[in-house]
Amino acid sequence: MNRKIALIICFIFGVVMFLQYFSGHPVSRRINQAILEYWQIIFAFTLVVGIVGVMRTNIEKIGRGDDVFFRVVTLAGILIMPLLALVWGIRADTPFMWMFENVQAPMQATVFSLLAFFVASASFRGFRARSAQATVLLVSASIILLSRSALGGILADEIPQFAEWMRNYPSMSARRAILIGIGLGSITTSLRVILGIERTWLGGRQ
Amino acid sequence: MRRLQPRHWVFLGLLVVITVAMLLRVPLALRTSPETQRLYDYLNELPEGSVLLISFDHEASSLPEIRPIAEAILRHAFERDHKLIGLALLAEGTVIGYRLMEQVAAEYGRTYGEDYVYLGFKPQFIAAILSMGESIPVTFPVDYLGSPYTSLPLSVDIGSYADVAGVISITDGSLTTHWIEYAGARYNLRVLGGVTAAMVTTYDPYVSSGQMHAMIGGLRGAAEYEQLIRVSGGGLRGMLAQSASHIYILLLVLLGNIIYWREQRKAGKR
Numbered sequence: 001m002n003r004k005i006a007l008i009i010c011f012i013f014g015v016v017m018f019l020q021y022f023s024g025h026p027v028s029r030r031i032n033q034a035i036l037e038y039w040q041i042i043f044a045f046t047l048v049v050g051i052v053g054v055m056r057t058n059i060e061k062i063g064r065g066d067d068v069f070f071r072v073v074t075l076a077g078i079l080i081m082p083l084l085a086l087v088w089g090i091r092a093d094t095p096f097m098w099m100f101e102n103v104q105a106p107m108q109a110t111v112f113s114l115l116a117f118f119v120a121s122a123s124f125r126g127f128r129a130r131s132a133q134a135t136v137l138l139v140s141a142s143i144i145l146l147s148r149s150a151l152g153g154i155l156a157d158e159i160p161q162f163a164e165w166m167r168n169y170p171s172m173s174a175r176r177a178i179l180i181g182i183g184l185g186s187i188t189t190s191l192r193v194i195l196g197i198e199r200t201w202l203g204g205r206q
Numbered sequence: 207m208r209r210l211q212p213r214h215w216v217f218l219g220l221l222v223v224i225t226v227a228m229l230l231r232v233p234l235a236l237r238t239s240p241e242t243q244r245l246y247d248y249l250n251e252l253p254e255g256s257v258l259l260i261s262f263d264h265e266a267s268s269l270p271e272i273r274p275i276a277e278a279i280l281r282h283a284f285e286r287d288h289k290l291i292g293l294a295l296l297a298e299g300t301v302i303g304y305r306l307m308e309q310v311a312a313e314y315g316r317t318y319g320e321d322y323v324y325l326g327f328k329p330q331f332i333a334a335i336l337s338m339g340e341s342i343p344v345t346f347p348v349d350y351l352g353s354p355y356t357s358l359p360l361s362v363d364i365g366s367y368a369d370v371a372g373v374i375s376i377t378d379g380s381l382t383t384h385w386i387e388y389a390g391a392r393y394n395l396r397v398l399g400g401v402t403a404a405m406v407t408t409y410d411p412y413v414s415s416g417q418m419h420a421m422i423g424g425l426r427g428a429a430e431y432e433q434l435i436r437v438s439g440g441g442l443r444g445m446l447a448q449s450a451s452h453i454y455i456l457l458l459v460l461l462g463n464i465i466y467w468r469e470q471r472k473a474g475k476r
Contacts, residue, residue: 092301
């Protein structure tokens with residue numbers, strides 16, 4: 001019975017949201033706005049599920065003595081940040097934002113910047129012209145790299161032009177094919193969910 | 207002491223290349239790409255006082271690349287006297303966007319509430335984008351600083367997308383796609399972007415089809431834009447380091463292949 005109720009709710013909301021897309025009637029607009037507000041509220045509750053999951057996993061592993069220091073730092077972050085937000089708020093010039101700007105942002109930027117070093121090392125060790133396909137990949141990557149630097153246009157006007165051609169034809173045609181495939185797949189899956197054919201989202205037995 | 211392995215030398219080499227390039231001041235002349243030119247032309251040709259949404263849809267990790275893009279766009283928009291409404295659809299972009307707008311607005315003597323407004327963060331980006339299409343004041347009843355949306359001189363008359371010229375989504379991921387799919391397709395909002403270099407090919411089909419009007423791509427795009435607005439910013443400063451590191455990587459690829467060919471030849475002789 002519980003599964004049937006969930007399927008009926010899914011069907012009604014699926015059909016309503018589909019139909020209201022094509023309507024500019026004030027009632028339809030109001031329904032749309034109300035549903036969108038509920039959507040945001042429901043999303044906020046999903047965060048609670050995520051936080052509880054992370055905390056439970058880390059507490060269990062601390063109990064077993066796995067990477068205790070790192071897990072304590074994780075839990076401290078999860079507890080301290082909301083505490084700072086609750087006491088002083090989340091606007092600019094609050095302790096919460098100080099932590100974000102001076103701890104989180106530099107750490108994230110540092111980790112992301114390390115990618116440059118890994119790319120350099122991986123290029124040296126792995127980018128080999130082992131076959132015809134690998135050679136095409138290597139030449140294409142080299143031209144794109146050159147075109148994104150200031151040197152590309154200085155060496156030859158043809159380098160940025162060829163890079164643009166690669167982006168506009170081979171790369172874009174592949175991207176378009178993927179995008180159209182994703183679009184058609186999304187429509188099919190949505191219809192299957194709305195009509196109750198696809199039920200894996202309900203969890204448990206089929 | 208353990209001996210340094212080849213990869214450590216590669217890391218050290220890159221560190222030296224980037225450090226030296228950052229210290230040098232070499233004027234660069236870059237060829238402007240058509241997408242960057244189109245964004246510049248769009249902002250240039252918009253009537254003065256047009257209202258634009260600027261959405262900071264990025265995380266803190268991409269700040270070194272995102273900041274020059276955002277600064278270049280904000281500088282041009284404020285210089286042209288456009289009115290800006292900032293927001294963030296990823297939590298991490300919230301304070302970054304606010305600080306950037308505050309800093310660039312101060313450079314051009316713009317006033318909060320009259321020339322720009324910052325709405326802050328709204329969770330669940332798809333719902334937020336669709337909701338703003340129906341009503342911005344309902345989606346953001348108060349701005350980032352806590353003032354009621356309808357109390358600010360700039361935003362009081364801005365009810366929905368129908369009242370703005372377009373949105374510029376500054377992103378390091380696929381969030382601009384949602385602006386295109388939900389705000390562009392449904393509410394006919396003009397979508398423009400400032401995206402990281404890694405995301406350029408993702409948005410190429412949208413630019414080509416006209417669903418995305420124009421975009422600035424990566425540090426190179428930011429540097430091209432700075433050239434157009436005649437400002438020396440982070441894009442042009444970082445471009446030399448990026449170019450040097452690209453050439454360094456190309457040399458490493460070449461060296462790696464020479465070693466590989468020599469090994470193959472030796473193996474063939476045996």
